[in-house]
Amino acid sequence: MAEQPAYPIIDSHIHLFPESELDTLAWNKPAGPLYKQQSINEYSEATGSPANLEGFIFLETDRKCDLESGLKDGSGWEMPLMEVDWLKRIALGTPRNGEGHAEKDKKLCLAIIPWAPVPSGEEAMEKYVREVEKRAGGAFKKVRGFRYLVQDKSKGVMLQEKFIESLRWMGRKGFVFDLGVDQHSGGKWQLEEAVxxxxxxxxxxxxxxxxxxxxxxxxxxxxxxxxxxxxxFVAWRTAMFTLSKCSKTYMKLSGCFSEMPKALKAESVLDIFMAMQPYLIVILASFGSFRIMFGSDWPVCTIGVDDAWKKWKAVVEKFCYLASLSQEDQIMIWSGTAIKAYGIKELM
Structure with a gap:
């Protein structure tokens, strides 16, 4: 493969957490491979800090919370709001000792997508986002939207009246919603409900x-x-084309190592690309390059994969090359789509 141009890169999906707050994560257990600090120092080492890496978009890390007490007195929102405090320190360049980032790293944080109590409805969203604004201070301008993971929730959650009410409220306020569903572990009903x-x-x-x-x-x-x-595969492909017909929807080219069999993760970039080719073709045919964005899902992508960030970047480069994508198309995948979807041009 010919050497590819070094287009500007925005990593549209990473997670960060300090060692001091590991126990606030709902999923991270002491025996787990990610039970250690995952901050900008570690991220920079994983990426090799290429000159064309413009920055990243932070996604909430599923901290422990309780919707009922959050709505009642705010106590159930304590740990997600602690995450907002942490991101404020990164975005404003005011680290605490031992947190793994420095003042200079603030330029890398292009957007922040915190957790939000989406199932609780508009009134709760108003109350919660006011608290996020208060805690984030000068970093609030980088809060471009919210996420509430539905991939591990029961059927019907994302179709509840208050959930839809919250989504409509976000639209009126100019916030995006990051949607996390899981056909592999959850079933095709998640795709049907998402549509x-x-x-x-x-x-x-x-x-x-x-x-x-x-x-x-x-x-x-x-x-x-x-x-x-x-x-x-047929159910997934059908859902991708159906989702792509919805206005104001974008797709992240990310998170794929987690869904691969162990043997495939260890294969070469070419073998991984060949195994993924049917999926990549569907995504390109349905969403098009102007609605696809590169993302690494770091550090989750590192589980069972050596040099995961660089390896995934190489897979996406091979995809762009073998699909004969134009310069404009490639720029959109590597950074342009993220800039457009998250509305971050004015922040760069």
């Missing part, structure tokens, strides 16, 4: 006030499935 959720959130809403949906990780298909006639 209905977007339709209901947009129904009867003027275009400029529709909430923007940024879909994570290709909706996590099972990447051990190579047969394109397999029902799982």
């Amino acid at each position: 209905e959720m977007i339709a209901r959130a947009h129904e009867g809403v003027e275009e400029e006030q529709k909430v923007t949906f940024i879909i994570n990780h290709l909706c996590k298909p099972d990447l051990s499935v190579y047969n394109q006639s397999d029902p799982a």
Whole structure:
């Protein structure tokens, strides 16, 4: 493969957390591979700090919370708001000792997507976001939207009236919603509900006030499935084309190592690309390069994968090369789509 131009890169999906707050993460256990500080120093080492890496978009890390007590007295929001405090220190360049970042690193933090109590409805969102603004201070301008993971929730959650109400509120306020669903572990019903959720959130809403949906990780298909006639692949492909027809929807080219069988993770960049080719073709054909954005899902991508960030970057480079994408198309995938979807041009 010919050497590719060094287009500006925005990593549209990373997670960061300091060692002092590991126990606030709902999923991170002491025996787990990520039970250690994952800050900008570690991220910079993983990426090699290439000169064309413009920065990253931070995604909430699923901290412990309680919707009921949060709505009642705010106590259930304590740990997600602690994450806002942490991101404020990164975004404003005011680290505490031992947190793994420095004042100079603030330029890398292009946008922040915190957790939000989306199932609790508009009133709760108003109250919570006021507290986020208070805690974030000068970094609040980098809060471009919110995420509430639905991939591990029960059926019907994202179709509840208050959930839809919150999405509509976000649209009116100019915030995006990062959507995390999981076909591989959760089932195809998650894709079906996602389609209905977007339709209901947009129904009867003027275009400029529709909430923007940024879909994570290709909706996590099972990447051990190579047969394109397999029902799982067919269901995923159908959902991708249906989702792509929704206005104001974008897709992250990210999170794929987590859905691969162990043996594939250890293969070469070319072998990984070849295994993923049917999925990549569908994403390009459905969303197009102007609605696809590069993301690493660091540090989750590192589980069972050596040099994961660089390896995924190389897979995406091979995809761009073998798809014969134009310079304009490639710029959009590497950074332009993220700038557009998150509205961060004025912050760079």
